Amino acid sequence: MRCPFCKHDETKVIDSRNSQDFSIRRRRECLECSRRFTTYERIEESPIKVIKKDGSRVPFDRNRIRAGIEKACYKRPVSNEQIDGVVSEVEAAIYEDGLRELPSRQIGELVFSALRDLDKVAFVRFASVYREFKDVNDFVDELQPILNDLDEK
Numbered sequence: 001m002r003c004p005f006c007k008h009d010e011t012k013v014i015d016s017r018n019s020q021d022f023s024i025r026r027r028r029e030c031l032e033c034s035r036r037f038t039t040y041e042r043i044e045e046s047p048i049k050v051i052k053k054d055g056s057r058v059p060f061d062r063n064r065i066r067a068g069i070e071k072a073c074y075k076r077p078v079s080n081e082q083i084d085g086v087v088s089e090v091e092a093a094i095y096e097d098g099l100r101e102l103p104s105r106q107i108g109e110l111v112f113s114a115l116r117d118l119d120k121v122a123f124v125r126f127a128s129v130y131r132e133f134k135d136v137n138d139f140v141d142e143l144q145p146i147l148n149d150l151d152e153k
């Protein structure tokens with residue numbers, strides 16, 4: 001594992017625990033610069049397939065989910081560790097379901113519920129980009145309470 005600060009190759013694990021069933025959270029310390037960082041390492045499982053809108057299947061890719069969440073959290077007071085937390089939460093929910101395939105929309109729903117608790121602006125951004133509402137009224141119905149809440153701040 002490479003140190004993200006000085007790029008040294010050797011680090012030691014100072015703490016390790018299962019953050020979810022499928023991933024291990026490790027606290028590491030660089031042997032060169034002694035700085036500490038956290039990694040989330042996945043336990044390999046057979047890949048889950050995501051069913052896209054056109055019916056095609058692609059392997060589940062946590063980095064794509066992470067990129068989407070990062071974009072929604074742009075310039076928001078949300079740390080990398082919090083984003084990792086959301087991704088892990090979503091992944092845990094998927095693996096807990098025990099499904100081998102699931103529609104991309106369902107993944108979106110999992111991200112929504114996780115983001116809703118984390119940051120309301122990020123949630124609204126994510127919703128406006130990724131959610132396929134049946135019609136615009138559904139969208140307004142769902143977001144209105146959240147928007148009201150933002151106005152009050």
Ligand SMILES: [Zn+2]
Nearest residue numbers: 003006030033
């Ligand atoms: Zn280092």
